[in-house]
Amino acid sequence: MKSDGRHIDPPGRPTFGSLFREPYQTYLTWLYERLKREGFPDIRVTHSTVLRRISIDGARVTDLAERAGMTKQSMAYIVDDLIELGYVTIAPDPSDGRAKLVVPTKKGERLLVAARDLGDMYEQHVAKLLGAGQAKKLRSLLEQLNVKLTATPPP
């Protein structure tokens, strides 16, 4: 944990990568620790690829996989896990006999609400650290950046 001050990254000027990595890592670690405490001890980081994209209307495994940028086999693996843990169920898709819909259970909905509330709580903590105005500025800059990076990716 202690830094010896002889790294490639000069201590005074963190690389742009670490600038983004560190808060994300911190957030991730905090969130899953809190979810554990809030009564969801069996939720792992991988599950978020499903949880981030699920809706109460249900979603197909193939769609979830495509949105997450992974294979449908991998997505099916994660969905299976969430089924076993009781956070989602599968229902037949009335509009396509081949497809199944992944739908959150009541327990799954409680999880989604908890995760969202924790996200808000984290943002409030950041506002307390930076000041409300600066936190708002940070959000705004990151939102702009994400939009513009999508539109104009680096060469």
Added chain:
Amino acid sequence: MKSDGRHIDPPGRPTFGSLFREPYQTYLTWLYERLKREGFPDIRVTHSTVLRRISIDGARVTDLAERAGMTKQSMAYIVDDLIELGYVTIAPDPSDGRAKLVVPTKKGERLLVAARDLGDMYEQHVAKLLGAGQAKKLRSLLEQLNVKLTATPPP
């Protein structure tokens, strides 16, 4: 209980988590794609846990592991890989007969320089997208945030 929205994340207001995740993901993907093109096709994301923390003076596996927050076995596995790929070598630690130092080779140093240059290039791209002043502001906010989050983690 909100039930009218189809998506858990309202489209207009990304969660705080996604705000950090997206630029980091974009950056990672871009960086390793570029490294591939720059002549380092065998470098994978995992290797960064070593590369981020290595110095030209060398570092012990145990230290690398502790700084990366992982086990020394896992770190040794990654170091072995980098040895085989020719990016680092191990040298005996003159101050401790049990220990070995992980030192970058010439090839490893070229990689570190390339990675750092690409990081700068990415930052310049961000400056072009947001404007130089806003990009500087973003860097400043993220630096402050990282320092303050370390000092005062969320509850």
Added chain:
DNA sequence: CCATATTAGACAGAGAGACTGACGATGAAA
């Protein structure tokens, strides 16, 4: 209406990358 191509998902196997536990060798301290 049928033949063919496409699509949704399942099954099997492989490999990366992380973990735990146990261990020998070396060093530090009583």
Added chain:
DNA sequence: TTTCATCGTCAGTCTCTCTGTCTAATATGG
């Protein structure tokens, strides 16, 4: 010297993602 801590390794396991192959169901052109 004896005892305990530390450095790195060996062996085994688990999670997660990938390819490749397969079936059942759907969509489409003739």
